[in-house]
Structure formats: structure tokens, C-alpha cells
Amino acid sequence: MTASSRVVLVSGLQGTGKTTVAGAVAQRLGTCLISRDPLMQTLLARNIPLDGLPKNEIPSVPDLGFALQTAILTQQLGLGSPVVLECVMRKIVVQQWTALCQEAGAKLVTVECICSDRDLHRDRVERRHRAGLSWVTWQTVEPAPPSFRSIPNADYVADAVEPVNSHLAAIVALLDMAM
Numbered sequence: 001m002t003a004s005s006r007v008v009l010v011s012g013l014q015g016t017g018k019t020t021v022a023g024a025v026a027q028r029l030g031t032c033l034i035s036r037d038p039l040m041q042t043l044l045a046r047n048i049p050l051d052g053l054p055k056n057e058i059p060s061v062p063d064l065g066f067a068l069q070t071a072i073l074t075q076q077l078g079l080g081s082p083v084v085l086e087c088v089m090r091k092i093v094v095q096q097w098t099a100l101c102q103e104a105g106a107k108l109v110t111v112e113c114i115c116s117d118r119d120l121h122r123d124r125v126e127r128r129h130r131a132g133l134s135w136v137t138w139q140t141v142e143p144a145p146p147s148f149r150s151i152p153n154a155d156y157v158a159d160a161v162e163p164v165n166s167h168l169a170a171i172v173a174l175l176d177m178a179m
Helices: 018-029 036-045 061-079 091-104 118-130 164-177
Strands: 006-012 033-035 083-086 107-114 156-159
Touching: 006 018, 006 091, 006 164, 018 033, 018 083, 018 107, 018 164, 033 036, 033 061, 036 061, 061 083, 061 091, 091 107, 107 164, 156 164
Parallel strands: 006 083, 006 107, 033 083, 107 156
Antiparallel strands: none
């Protein structure tokens, strides 16, 4: 693998700034952002039911989104290209993507996005829902405890109350440490 084989995984609950942080990192690395939401929206627009078609062995749309992200990650690793993936990640997905990065010899940085200001977090989720940008409501997100981490041992925690540029600098520094 080349020195450009750098992968950043950005996870966190909805409304914590994942897309903003991931987009800034992708722009800095000169690569695309591979976000699960547009992939899922495309599948849903093609009339794939959210729960999939179990009788036809077609997985749920969220699982198909992960599968598509995995395929793109694998392809980009094979090219030695930097990759930024963004979504609410399950533990099994983080493990799978970490293993792929290790096999490819890629430098991996994991980022967990949070929003320590509960009112701001609620406002962000509700604003996106009202605007029709997300099906997720505050009632969906709110039950998660403030300490929730989808990547418990993330290399970096980005809090939405802090400026994106400070997160960007810290994440790039982590990537550069091993290069």
C-alpha cells in the first residue's frame, strides 16, 4: 500500500455532526466522502423496502448500505486511495472495516461524534426532520445515554459544540503521526 492509504471512520448518533466532520476530512484529504445515508436513500427511492425482502433473501436497506460502503472501501484500499466513511456504525461493521484496513496496511483513524449540549443536539435532529432531510426524530435518538459511543475506543472524539476546524486539525494530525 502507498502512503496515501489512509482511512477515517466517522460515527456517532444522528445530529452530532458526523457528515460535517467527515466532509471536512474528505476535502482535506482530497477524497470523496462515502456516507451511508445517500446510499440508503437511493435504495429506498428504487422501492426497496426499509426492512428488505426476507422471503427473497434481500437484506434491510441499512444492511445494504453497509454492504455498499464495504465494497467501495475495499475497492479504494486496493487502489491505495484515502477513504472517509461516515454513518452510525455497529460494532460488527467497525470490526470488519478495521480488519480490511489492517489487511491492506492502511492507516486507520476512528472518530466518534458527540453533542455534549443536549438542547443543541435535540434542535439539530428536529431541524433536519422538519426540513425532510431525515426520517429520524428526537424520540428515536434521545433514549441513547449521553455517554453512548458506537466506537468505544475511538482515536478521537469530536464534540459538535466545538469548531469543525479544531477537529479537522486533530484528525489530520492523527493520520500524519504514522505516515
